[in-house]
Structures are given as C-alpha cells and as structure tokens.
Amino acid sequence: MLKGTKVGLRARHEDDIPILQAELYDDAVTHSRAQGSPWRPFTPGSKHSPVMVNDTDQGIASFSVVELDGGTLVGTATLWGIDTHNRSAHIGLGLLPSARGKGYGTDVVAVLCHYGFVVRGLHRLQIETLADNAAMLRSAERNGFVREGVLRSSSWVLGEFLDEVLLGLLAEDWKPAARS
Numbered sequence: 001m002l003k004g005t006k007v008g009l010r011a012r013h014e015d016d017i018p019i020l021q022a023e024l025y026d027d028a029v030t031h032s033r034a035q036g037s038p039w040r041p042f043t044p045g046s047k048h049s050p051v052m053v054n055d056t057d058q059g060i061a062s063f064s065v066v067e068l069d070g071g072t073l074v075g076t077a078t079l080w081g082i083d084t085h086n087r088s089a090h091i092g093l094g095l096l097p098s099a100r101g102k103g104y105g106t107d108v109v110a111v112l113c114h115y116g117f118v119v120r121g122l123h124r125l126q127i128e129t130l131a132d133n134a135a136m137l138r139s140a141e142r143n144g145f146v147r148e149g150v151l152r153s154s155s156w157v158l159g160e161f162l163d164e165v166l167l168g169l170l171a172e173d174w175k176p177a178a179r180s
Contacts, residue, residue, distance in 0.1 A: 002063070002115055004107035005177065009063035009077050009115070012053045016064045016073055018044060020051040023096045024076065032158050033130060034094055051076070058082070061115070065093070065108055074099035077108045079116055079125075087123040089116055093136075105139040110177045113143055117171045124170055130155060131163040145169045 002009040021044060025031055028039040035050075042049045053062045059082045065075040075095035082089040093108045109127075116122045127145060129136040141147075145167040153161035 002111050002119075003068060004111040006068060006102070006107045007074065007104050007111065008066050008068050008071075009108070009111050010066060012051075012062060012064045012076075017049065017051055019073055019096070020064075020076060020094075021049055024094045025049065025051055029158065030094075033133070034092075036155065058084075061120075065095070065099075065104065067099075067104075074104055075108070077112055079112055079120070082120070082122075087121065089120070089122055089125055091116070091125055091127050091140075100135065105135055106142045109139045109143045109145075113169065113174055114176060117174055118176075122171065124168060126169075127167045128164050129167070130157070131165050137165060137167075140167045140169075143169070144174055146173075 021042070024034075025042065031039045046052075054060070059080065061079040061082065063077040064073055065077050066073055073096070075093060078092040079089045080092055091109060091112050093105060093112070095104055095108075113125060116125050125145075127136070127140050128151070129140070131150065146169065147165055148168045149166045151164040151166060154164045155162045
C-alpha cells in the first residue's frame with residue numbers, strides 16, 4: 001500500500017467493485033463528468049465493468065483509495081496513459097460522495113505524484129479536468145501542478161460542450177510531502 005497523510009492507495013479488491021460501480025459508475029452524471037466516454041449501463045458483476053482492473057495493461061495503474069484510519073473504501077485513483085519512452089502519465093481520481101470535501105483528493109494527488117515520480121521514475125504528470133471542477137483544480141494546485149492551458153469546449157458532457165483545464169507537473173518542480 002502507498003500511504004499519504006489521510007489515505008492509502010492499494011490494489012483493487014473484489015469487494016470494492018460493487019461499491020465503486022454503484023457509487024461512482026452507475027451515477028450517470030458523475031461518470032459523464034469524469035470520463036471522456038458516454039455512460040452506458042453495465043450489469044453488476046460484469047467482467048467488462050469500468051471499475052474492474054486489467055492487471056495486464058502496462059499503461060495504467062489502478063488503485064482503490066482507503067482511509068488510513070479504519071481502512072474504509074473512499075474511491076479510486078489511477079495513473080493512466082503511462083508512457084515509458086517520454087516518462088509521462090496522467091492522473092485521475094474519483095471519490096465516493098460521502099468522502100468528498102475532506103481533503104482526500106489533495107492527499108490522493110500527492111500519493112500519485114510520489115508513485116509516478118519516485119516509484120515509476122516519470123518526468124511529467126498531467127491532469128485534465130473540467131474547468132468547473134474546483135475540487136480537482138484545488139487538489140492539483142496544492143500539489144504544485146501548474147495550469148498550462150484551457151481546452152475550449154473540448155468535452156461533451158450531458159448535452160453541452162465544456163472547457164477542460166490542462167495542468168502539468170515536472171519531477172524537478174515537485175515538492176514531496178512527508179511520507180508515512
């Protein structure tokens with residue numbers, strides 16, 4: 001397990017799947033705002049569910065996020081689009097509704113930075129988020145990410161185009177938090 005100050009990132013467990021599916025994926029609005037693909041229903045227990053982990057895909061590292069105090073599942077975290085040649089990757093996360101507003105997002109981003117820069121030896125991490133996602137923007141900027149641009153009307157979300165903000169962080173600009 002990778003540990004931050006509030007949360008840990010661990011492998012996805014089988015009993016995480018129904019909770020993540022019900023609370024993150026089955027909510028069409030949450031999914032539509034978080035993913036670049038349209039929502040469609042998946043049968044509970046389907047091996048094709050987006051919350052299932054493909055351990056053979058070297059371009060993605062998926063984690064379940066748990067509270068350090070008690071081990072309660074609070075969300076998902078992903079390093080995706082891992083490019084070993086250019087030493088870069090993208091960060092993604094999703095918190096269960098009951099876990100939002102508690103500072104977990106900032107801690108998840110910090111732990112993913114540690115994983116990307118220290119464990120994987122990457123040079124650049126990137127976040128793309130909707131321009132109105134204040135929580136993700138705050139979490140990224142608290143971890144040193146810099147706004148590099150706005151992708152105007154680049155995301156089709158529930159009947160309208162929305163802007164995305166592109167943020168980046170280089171290994172040499174990263175200031176790691178104290179690790180436990």
